[in-house]
Amino acid sequence: MLNCFITIRFLDLIDIFLVAFLLYQLYWLIRGTVAIRIFIAIFSIYVFWLLVKAMKMELLSSILGQVIGVGVIALIIVFQQEIRKFLLLLGNRYFNRDKSKLSKIFQLNGSTNKDVINIVVNACFDMGQEKTGALIVFEKSADLKIFAETGTVLDALVSERVIKSIFFKNSPLHDGAMIISNGKIHSAGCVLPLSDNPIIPKKYGLRHRAAVGISEITDSIVIVVSEENGNISYVNNGILQTVKTKNKLTKLLENNLL
DSSP: GGSSSSOOHHHHHHHHHHHHHHHHHHHHHTTTTTTHHHHHHHHHHHHHHHHHHTTOHHHHHHHHHHHOOOOHHHHHHHTTHHHHHHHHHHHHHHTHHHHHHHHHHTSOOOOOOOHHHHHHHHHHHHHHHHTOOEEEEEEESSSOOOHHHTTTEEEEEEEEEHHHHHHHHTTTTTEEEOOOOOOOOEEEEEOOOOOOOOOOOOTTTTHHHHHHHHHHHSSOOOEEEEEETTOOEETTTEEEEOOOHHHHHHHHHHHOOO
């Protein structure tokens, strides 16, 4: 009998694609963390439950169904940070794209220009020579208002002297992050979310983890100056790399901000 073959509709393909997309995004957020093991275990139980239901093992299916039902609540509790990051990721990286395009078309967003980039690069390398720690975030399409409100709003013009004075060791704002938005220093002394990715080398402190953390949930570009060795790091999309020269850092910033 050929009637036993499963009929696949176009909506079924869309359904499969959406589920695969959501699973991939969730995996991308929790990869390299302890949560990935819990996710694999729960997913395995769910697949086993589907097989049990398909074989019509009523008693075991009923028991596993109850476990899955309670597991949803447990899943929300265990993955509350990952769920929050996932929602922020969707809001910042997908729903803000159209807004960013319109801003560029009508020039509503005073985007970062070459002068601002050169000023920041020179200031960072000067602070690197002096081993002055710094954390600078360039806002792109993702709205960083929620993080800017944790610091002090300055709305100041970007200059080397202002940047150096903010991150001076005796400055009350030197421990937090500086957010540059619309070509200006929007705020300083801001608190950023820390990344819990264990892949980050232990030699990096909270400043670097904060840089990776904000770049994981937004499309922001971050520069970190280490106060221990003066090294300068460029962070984008959760990936941290050390930059040795001004030209290299300038090109990275121009390619992603202009």
